[in-house]
Amino acid sequence: MPGKSYHNCSMFFAVCLFFLLATGCGDQQQHEKKANEPPGAAQSQKLKIGLISEYDIFSQKKSYEPLAAYLAKKTGTTIELSMFSRYGNLIDNFAPNGLDGAFFGSFAAALAIRKLAIQPLARPEYPNGASTYHGLIFVRKDSPIREGADMRGKRFALVDKASTAGWLLPMHYFKENAIEDYRTFFSETYFTGTHEDAVYDVLHGKADIGAAKNTVFDHLAESDSKVREELQILEISPEMPANALAVRRDLDESLKQKLKNALLRMDQDPEGKTVLRAFGAGKFIAATPKDYDPVFDYADKIGLDPATYDYINE
Amino acid sequence: MxxxxxxxxxxxxxxxxxxxxxxxxxxxxxxxxxxxxxxxxxxxxxxxxxxxxxxxxxxxxxxxxxxxxxxxxxxxxxxxxxxxxxxxxxxxxxxxxxxxxxxxxxxxxxxxxxxxxxxxxxxxxxxxxxxxxxxxxxxxxxxxxxxxxxxxxxxxxxxxxxxxxxxxxxxxxxxxxxxxxxxxxxxxxxxYVFLNKFTTSVEALVDATRKIQQGDLRYRVQEKLPDEFAMLASAFNEMANSLKDQCQHMQQTERLAVVGELAVGLAHEVKNPLAGIKVSIEVLANELTLEQEDKEVFLRIINEIHRIESLLKSLLSYARPSGPAPVSLDLHQLLDTTIKSAGYSLVNPANAAKPLKEIEIVKNFSPEVPHVVADQGQMQQVFLNLMLNAIDAIPAKGVITITTQKESNAATQIIIADTGKGISPENLSKIFNPFFTTKPKGTGLGLAICKRLIELHNGTIHVSSTPGEGTTFYITLPEKQQLQGVSQ
Incomplete structure (x- = not known):
């Protein structure tokens, strides 16, 4: 009977519509519920943050772990720290390794701004009020080396080709001292990979000249008086912005804001203060791409184009 | 234990x-x-x-x-x-x-x-x-x-x-x-050690009980038993001693009963013929005209008959004494009477002014001594017997001291002491035995009767003596007692 068949079809469609509407409403409710939930209540988002080595890789990672834990707690995320043995690796592997952000050195950050369009969020201000550092070139005090000409045939410990203090400064120094090709001028140049090793290599006579950042130099001098007693600083670079947390540009804006707020408000939170003290900073201040202008200027002085620069260590 | x-x-x-x-x-x-x-x-x-x-x-x-x-x-x-x-x-x-x-x-x-x-x-x-x-x-x-x-x-x-x-x-x-x-x-x-000690002691006591049960009343627990068992053994031995004394007493009583029966029988059998003999001799002595010497023979016969009668009387008195007729007695008065009676024995028939012996009687009576319940005649018999013995023991001159005193355990003590010749130790233990005598004409029943009469009054009699110095008798009588007749 056509009447009955029509009735059956109507019933079938009505039931299907009901289920569709029911499931649709459910999804919408679920979505709304998620949006209203506080951070951390829902399944926490995982952030992968890269680190480069100023000190030995183990100490470096340990010093960042309390900070990462604090940020994870405040932003309702879980943060995984990933160590990189070379500064340049961080830039090359930023996207392939699925990094959401990294604590970049100033030159690495400048390179990443140009190459990866990363967004700096915040950088530390040290207890002395400085949020910048200088690059240093140093020799042993008992060494005869006092100027560029004295360096011929010596061993130079650089840090990394993506380091301001450990690469840009020496390059600038070589240019000013008319050292055309450092590969032939020195008997050996090599990259220590950490500022700490550069300092200790010179101190222990593994290298004749070294370059590193003053924050590491001063930190090591606090625990080892020989650093200041036996090393002579020959050159100091202009002020460069301290290592900053920069994130990928397409990271969720709210998460970016949470991260930034958490960092900037750390000094107002007792727990944050404790973490800052352990980290060696007084507070975090906001960082912008403009902070890296001195780095670009410095690179420009030695004729280095960050956009095309090959930062892979030889 | x-x-x-x-x-x-x-x-x-x-x-x-x-x-x-x-x-x-x-x-x-x-x-x-x-x-x-x-x-x-x-x-x-x-x-x-x-x-x-x-x-x-x-x-x-x-x-x-x-x-x-x-x-x-x-x-x-x-x-x-x-x-x-x-x-x-x-x-x-x-x-x-x-x-x-x-x-x-x-x-x-x-x-x-x-x-x-x-x-x-x-x-x-x-x-x-x-x-x-x-x-x-x-x-x-x-x-x-x-x-x-x-x-x-x-x-x-x-x-x-x-x-x-x-x-x-x-x-x-x-x-x-x-x-x-x-x-x-x-x-x-x-x-084990503990039980062994316990069972050993118990066994020793059980053995002793069996010995006694079997009639060995001389058996005593000799083992040195520990603790409370030693006390039990001591009590057991005391009990055995007492049992032995009781048995001896019973045997003595039985013996006395037998002697009493015999004495009564004998008295009855002897008394009447003896009375006939006595009367006959008296008649003959009065009616016959006899020489002075023959009269003396008759008098001796009559005296001997009197002695036999006295002996029979004593024997009856010892074997079957008459039951006490208790009255409340003033001991001091009774003693005074008895002393007076005993004094007659010192009278010299030849010279009344001069007694046979110079004996001083000292009375040391305590005013605290109360009346006692006793048979007056029997008590007098006892005191008189002891006083006469004391007079006999004193050779010519001496002192008899009679003391009464109140004892602590509701009893009265009467002490009769003389300064006579005393009794030898071997005789001292026998003097209360019947028929034991050191006198040539004594019956040996006097002190035995005394002891028997005192015991009938629930009292005790003891003696102490030192040869050459004298003898002392101690009689203790209860102040209050229940005797047949009167009680106090």
Missing amino acids: KKKVFIALLVLVFCFFSGGIYIARSIDEVITGLENVITLHQVEFLRKDLQNKISVVQTDLLLKDSPHALPIDLFMAHATEMEKAAHVCITCHHTDEVLKTLYHFQDQIDRYMQMLSRVYTIRGEKERVDQEKNGAFAQGEAALAEVEKIVITSSEKISNRITLARNNIAETEHLLFFLISAGPLFLILIA
Whole structure:
């Protein structure tokens, strides 16, 4: 009977519509519920943050772990720290390794701004009020080396080709001292990979000249008086912005804001203060791409184009 | 015995508690020992674990720059695990000497990690990189060697400590077995000794009871029994003594009853013919005209008949005394009367002014002495008998002292003492026996009758004498008693 068949079809469609509407409403409710939930209540988002080595890789990672834990707690995320043995690796592997952000050195950050369009969020201000550092070139005090000409045939410990203090400064120094090709001028140049090793290599006579950042130099001098007693600083670079947390540009804006707020408000939170003290900073201040202008200027002085620069260590 | 039972109970309780506490402590020690063994094995395991972790990092280091090289994060995880394992050693140990070695080892691990970091970060000429790599590897090997050294050094110590712990456990186990087996044996031994003493004492008493039961009234418990059993034995012996006395008394009573029956029979049989003989002799003596000498013979016969009558009277009096006719007696008055009667025996028929003996009678009467309940005639018979004996004992001159006094145990004592010739010790014990006499014409019943009469009044009579100095009789009579007739 056509009447009955029509009735059956109507019933079938009505039931299907009901289920569709029911499931649709459910999804919408679920979505709304998620949006209203506080951070951390829902399944926490995982952030992968890269680190480069100023000190030995183990100490470096340990010093960042309390900070990462604090940020994870405040932003309702879980943060995984990933160590990189070379500064340049961080830039090359930023996207392939699925990094959401990294604590970049100033030159690495400048390179990443140009190459990866990363967004700096915040950088530390040290207890002395400085949020910048200088690059240093140093020799042993008992060494005869006092100027560029004295360096011929010596061993130079650089840090990394993506380091301001450990690469840009020496390059600038070589240019000013008319050292055309450092590969032939020195008997050996090599990259220590950490500022700490550069300092200790010179101190222990593994290298004749070294370059590193003053924050590491001063930190090591606090625990080892020989650093200041036996090393002579020959050159100091202009002020460069301290290592900053920069994130990928397409990271969720709210998460970016949470991260930034958490960092900037750390000094107002007792727990944050404790973490800052352990980290060696007084507070975090906001960082912008403009902070890296001195780095670009410095690179420009030695004729280095960050956009095309090959930062892979030889 | 009570004390010993209490002490034995205390010993048992002490054994129970001390044994329980010792066993609990021993179990605790065994558990501690086992925990120590487990901990020591854990230490061995931790050291092996540390060795393995260093070996893993060394392998990572060797594989670096090879196609099988691990990602840096994984390598760092291995190195961090190694560092943690090394740090565990420090948290486990506490002695300064071991800590010093371990801190040195920790420095080695720190140095090794710095060198590993350097190997992973340094870029330069191959010679320099290889040098760093070889240096780090050598440092790793040195750390491994150090762990090996610590393992070898401590293995012996750990082994010794494990052996020591096991020995301690075994020692405790042996002690426990000893206690569990020897403890009950010790308790059984104590119980055996205790029961043995108990049963031995009981057996001695049971034996004594059987002996008495079998009629051996002389048997006494001679064994030296302990504690309350000694008291029981003493009481038993006293009871046996008393039983023997009672038996003797009963035998004596029975004998007296027999003698009484005989005496009564004899008296009846002899008394009447004797009266006939006496009357006949008197008639003959009066009616016949006899010479003076023949008259004296008749008088002697009559006197002898009087003696026989007196003897029969005494015999009857001893064997079957008449029951006391008790009255409330003034002892002092009775004694005065008796003294007067006794005094007649001193009268000299030839010269009334001069007595036969010079005897002074001293009365030492206590005014506190109350009346006593007694048969007046029997009491007078007793006192008179004793006074006459005293007069007889004094040769020519002497003193008889009669004392009355109140005794503490509601009794009155009458003491009759003379300064006569006294009684020899061998005769002293026999003087109350019937028919015992030292007098040529005595019947030997006087003192026996005295004793019998005093005993009929529930009193006692004793004698003490020193030959040449005199004799003293002590009579004790109860003040109040229930006698047939009158009571007070």
